Amino acid sequence: MVATTAEAKSFHPAAIRPEIQALQDSLVQWRRHLHQRPELGFREVQTAAFVVSKLQEWGIAHQSGIAQTGVVAVIEGDRPGPVLGIRADMDALPIQEANEVPYRSQHDGVMHACGHDGHTAIALGLAHYLTHHRDRFQGTVKLIFQPAEEGPGGAKPMIEAGALQNPSLDAIIGLHIWNNLPLGTVGVRSGPLMAAVELFRCTILGKGGHGALPHQTVDSIVVSAQIVNALQTIVARNVNPIESAVVTVGEFHAGTAMNVIADTARLSGTVRYFSPQYDGFFKDRIEQTVAGICQGFGAQYDLDYWKLYPPVVNDPAIADLVRSVASAVVETPAGIVPECQTMGGEDMSFFLQEVPGCYFFLGSANLSQNLAYPHHHPRFDFDETVLGVGVEIFARCVEAFCR
Structure with a gap:
């Protein structure tokens, strides 16, 4: 059954900066590479190795093997300032993929059916952008590539392993590609978001x-x-x-x-x-x-x-920052969806218990392309245009917070 989702909406003209538009083909390539090689929680060996290879290629300082397969990268701006964390989960689900696409899963019984391949690609795109534009922000951005969100949970082990320290975060932001909303929308609210x-x-x-x-x-x-x-x-x-x-x-x-x-x-x-x-x-x-x-x-x-x-509870100030940034990218007011709560759960909640932050939904469904199957469905897929949108919103969050 296809999710009952409205047609994709539009973005502001020139909302996606040229440097990020130029990354779109790479973002799709990275996402599809990861989609073909899905791995379950705490088994993301190939996924983590791919992330590390890109960080090494771009000369970005990083640590790997955190909470088994987690990776943390640190990118410093050209001036001292606050520290912002960006979180992306990497794991897949024990689902047999039913999509007939060139990039379908090559691992029998395992599938990226929730968009985590997209989250990882977006975080890599942000890393590439920031390391080539350190003059556009001050302070430090810490990229947290997390294992095992789908279970048994990788956020808490990463916290216990010191992922939020050296340097300590002042705030943290994460996103979830969301087929319950159409492409061109952002779901963001203060307070409880997920159960x-x-x-x-x-x-x-x-x-x-x-x-x-x-x-x-x-x-x-x-x-x-x-x-x-x-x-x-x-x-x-x-x-x-x-x-x-x-x-x-x-x-x-x-x-x-x-x-x-x-x-x-x-x-x-x-x-x-x-x-x-x-x-x-x-x-x-x-x-x-x-x-x-x-x-x-x-x-x-x-x-x-x-x-x-625990429940995912957004800090009002950081949620306001994300809302303001997103409003500059998607068409408003229809593009900003405040009533986006779900009884689904997420271990981003553990990060938000430690550091003020915001988790938000990035609409990714496109009915006209039959890309609106629900999360955890064997035919889940999304409009890959959302990858560049995710990088743009993250980049604007960094520039708004780290100034």
Whole structure:
């Protein structure tokens, strides 16, 4: 199914500077090189090597092997000043690509189905531009090429390895190529942009038996069905209706035969929310719900609950900077989309907990070219015009912040 996305919109005349327009063919080449060679989280060996080869070619100082496969590059302007971080994730997904294009994945069962190949190409384009135009900014730009955003998460290990130090960042900015918005738009807002991601796995331990003799059993399927229904009331009856939250049970496994009552059932799911006030709330409420129902039916349970990513929360001042910069590139007001929140999660959130910053969406869908399939779809692809737009917006962010 193709995403319901409006047609691509236009850019301001001459919004993309000639030096970046001249990079467009290279940006496409780099992106397609990476697209053909996708790698899963913490296995981005070829990807990191490609990034390092370009940094070496351009004489840019860098460190590699950070949090296994991460790379950090440092580019200094011609005068001292603030330090701005730019983050790009590099990993792919365990998806078999269905696109019939010359640059389709050469790695069976692995695909760049979320645009991270584009993020890496954009960051390389910015590196090329900045190192040839150091006179246009003061201070330092730190490019963070991060592994494993899709899981288990590479941002936190990079932070623990010192990626935000030497020099310490004053702010950080990142983007996500976004097929939920058309080319020529930018989604940017202050405050929460993406949701916290928490996960749970629960095993219900009952007592099995004959399907015709339920009174001799503790039916784990009946208990689990009650739990699934009750979990839906947590958001409906415990969360302020003005707030947004989701509790989803995505897996339910039980039983081996039609006439056997299962002694064990397993279910798992995810929790999403924006407001930090709910940190810890869902874990406690889910366990209370499971425990109460199991007690009522005489069952036991084993519950695992863990936090994956906190919510992505943008600093208002840095979001204003990005919004101002983007307004000079895309046609306004339609090109700036403030209501762009999503219950999707992102480990950019860990960087934003440490340093004020902004994460924004860069519209990349183009229905007229059949480039509007959703993220994580086996036919995901995007309008590569967005690559130069991403470099331009990043360059303007650097020049606006580092002055």
